[in-house]
Amino acid sequence: MRPHVELIQEGDLCWHDAELARGEGKVRQRNLSYDEEDGSASTRVIFDGAWHRPAGYHHADIEWYVMQGAVKLGDRMLGKGTYLRAPAGLHVPEMSVREGTEVLIFREYGDWGFSVSKKDRADFVPRGGNTASNEPGELTVVDSSRMEWMPNVYEGDTQRFLKLKLLYHDPAPEDDNNKGFVTMLAWAPPGWSDNRMVHHPVFEEAYSLEGNLVYNFGTLDAGTYFFRPAKVKHGHFVAGEERGWAGFFRLDGSLINWITTDEQVIIRGNNVNYDLATQAPLIAGIPVRSKSSGEWDLDGW
Numbered sequence: 139m140r141p142h143v144e145l146i147q148e149g150d151l152c153w154h155d156a157e158l159a160r161g162e163g164k165v166r167q168r169n170l171s172y173d174e175e176d177g178s179a180s181t182r183v184i185f186d187g188a189w190h191r192p193a194g195y196h197h198a199d200i201e202w203y204v205m206q207g208a209v210k211l212g213d214r215m216l217g218k219g220t221y222l223r224a225p226a227g228l229h230v231p232e233m234s235v236r237e238g239t240e241v242l243i244f245r246e247y248g249d250w251g252f253s254v255s256k257k258d259r260a261d262f263v264p265r266g267g268n269t270a271s272n273e274p275g276e277l278t279v280v281d282s283s284r285m286e287w288m289p290n291v292y293e294g295d296t297q298r299f300l301k302l303k304l305l306y307h308d309p310a311p312e313d314d315n316n317k318g319f320v321t322m323l324a325w326a327p328p329g330w331s332d333n334r335m336v337h338h339p340v341f342e343e344a345y346s347l348e349g350n351l352v353y354n355f356g357t358l359d360a361g362t363y364f365f366r367p368a369k370v371k372h373g374h375f376v377a378g379e380e381r382g383w384a385g386f387f388r389l390d391g392s393l394i395n396w397i398t399t400d401e402q403v404i405i406r407g408n409n410v411n412y413d414l415a416t417q418a419p420l421i422a423g424i425p426v427r428s429k430s431s432g433e434w435d436l437d438g439w
């Protein structure tokens with residue numbers, strides 16, 4: 139259970155001690171989205187001092203995206219723009235992080251637990267929590283700064299103008315039990331727009347890296363974030379004229395855009411003993427918003 143967050147500005151949020159079990163160093167995190175049932179979370183993390191953790195395995199599927207600074211994973215140096223993913227139970231080498239490094243860290247299907255170990259968890263479940271595959275799981279490390287933007291592979295006529303860098307896609311064949319988890323960078327070029335509403339069968343979340351995108355829930359600019367459960371409509375997009383908009387995206391399955399046009403939002407009822415202008419009830423299901431997001435005008439509700 140993750141709440142519908144749409145949208146928040148990370149600068150509005152408070153800091154917590156980072157949930158980086160078994161590591162040594164001064165680290166803090168902001169919780170962008172948190173599942174209090176299974177411990178899944180999406181966090182923005184800043185290393186105020188050097189940090190180190192011995193080799194072992196995570197209790198959740200883990201993804202890191204380095205926004206600035208440097209991370210050493212075993213013998214590999216990971217710089218700005220590097221993405222890494224380790225499924226739960228997979229042995230990962232020791233890690234060291236330089237002071238001042240900033241990252242996004244995502245946990246899925248588990249909590250912050252980390253076991254110091256020289257090998258995989260004994261009952262290691264391959265690939266991660268979103269797949270029915272029995273293939274061996276593996277460490278994924280991708281330097282996005284060395285990748286070219288590729289054309290959008292997902293449906294929708296104007297959506298084809300979006301550009302993607304695919305960081306991770308569950309390679310197992312898709313079926314009812316395996317939806318094909320996707321993590322990617324997406325870029326809406328300057329002036330890109332799509333005035334339709336879409337929804338899809340999978341969750342979608344994004345952290346805004348640069349530029350801006352105006353849409354039905356407000357404006358996405360650097361440091362904004364949303365977590366959108368499956369089937370929530372969104373749209374009426376207009377990307378900024380100068381740089382467009384770029385974000386880090388995760389979806390728990392392949393994206394299918396179901397499209398709504400000529401949408402109308404109609405709310406009917408008689409206000410028996412209250413003033414409509416000042417005492418109207420809130421709508422159940424209104425998304426989580428932080429103070430910098432302003433009011434939502436119910437576009438697309």
Ligand SMILES: [Fe+2]
Pocket residue numbers: 336338342372
């Ligand atoms: Fe979407």
